[in-house]
Amino acid sequence: MLTTPALVAVASGLALGLGLIVAIGAQNAFVLRQGLRLEHVAAVVAVCALSDILLIAAGVLGAGAALSRVPWLIPVVCFAGAAFLLAYGVFAARRAMRPGALLPDAGGVRAGLAATVGTCLALTWLNPHVYLDTVVLLGSMASTYGAHRWEFAAGAAVGSAVWFTGLGFGARLLRPVFARPAAWRVLDATIAVVMVALAVSLAVRGVGEL
Template identity: 60%
Template sequence: MILDLGAGLLTGLSLIVAIGAQNAFVLRQGLLRRHVGAVVAVCAVSDLVLILAGVAGIGTLVERAPLALEVVRWLGVAFLTAYGVRSLLAARSSSALRTTGAASAALGSTVATAAALTWLNPHVYLDTVLLLGSIASAHGPEGRWWFAAGACAASVLWFAGLGYGARLASGLFARPRAWQVLDVVIGVVMLLIAVSLALR
């Protein structure tokens, strides 16, 4: 039980800690202190649903639906490209950093963006559903659910820590130049992920 739980925790963290579009968005919202709870909840709950689906065996259905994954892939490419370009354009203006984009977005728009960054990423189906699901199955009928519990805990801890822990760096982001750099980094990350998806 403890070993299965620990394995799930470590595996879950290893898959979500890498810098990606979703993490960059959570970090930005945490720094802005705008709708952090809602963004963390959307990302964590989405992960929990995907993890549990993978452990329950839904991964086999995903594997047999290449057309659906292809549609999601190109929607993801379009969305990430648009978001990346928007971040790069926002970086051009230091005076409007706190009033454009994510800073002034309404709750509904922010939640929709967080959901899109999660569900329009085909890697989430391959990593979270297929990979985690297959690793969990190696832990046996009961152990796989303890593994799932560990992976779910990793997701909640990571997104909560990233979203609410970002405020510790708020002193650094008191300067407009820091926001410009962050917007450039986020824009480049989004565009690189879009290119990697397009070239798959």
């Protein structure tokens, strides 16, 4: 049975984990879109949740501290992530300008499982914010709980799993809204703006780290 300090650690990890991932970003936008289209939702949710669990564990094991000792790696990751997000934003903008490809069950070729998982992995592991937030920040916070650091990590992992499951499988509740091409146009246009903004912010951060 968990002691009070352990429960506090779990609750703190859950709160911080949710605080870091419940925001508009590349990963969440992708999960939302896949959930709306009902395309490989279980695989996408599993990839996101398992990736977060691995990254959280890495942070607790000290990868965050190790990453901070390799300063040249941060700008490299920033520029790589910026390039990928910019390309993804361009594709989203193209979708927004093609109404015929906006309906959830029509228009264009549905992506295969391998391509979908590959995109999801790239959006997760090529995003420097993942390392700075999940590995460095969560790892650092977990260390403050001493013997209960793994309870803290478990809370953060549960928060991640709950969020991605709810976002991916709950998105279908919005399908009546997205039965209209205009709604998909707005969604993809929003995704394009967010991706480009994130790409610019990462490029600026990369320049600042040089």
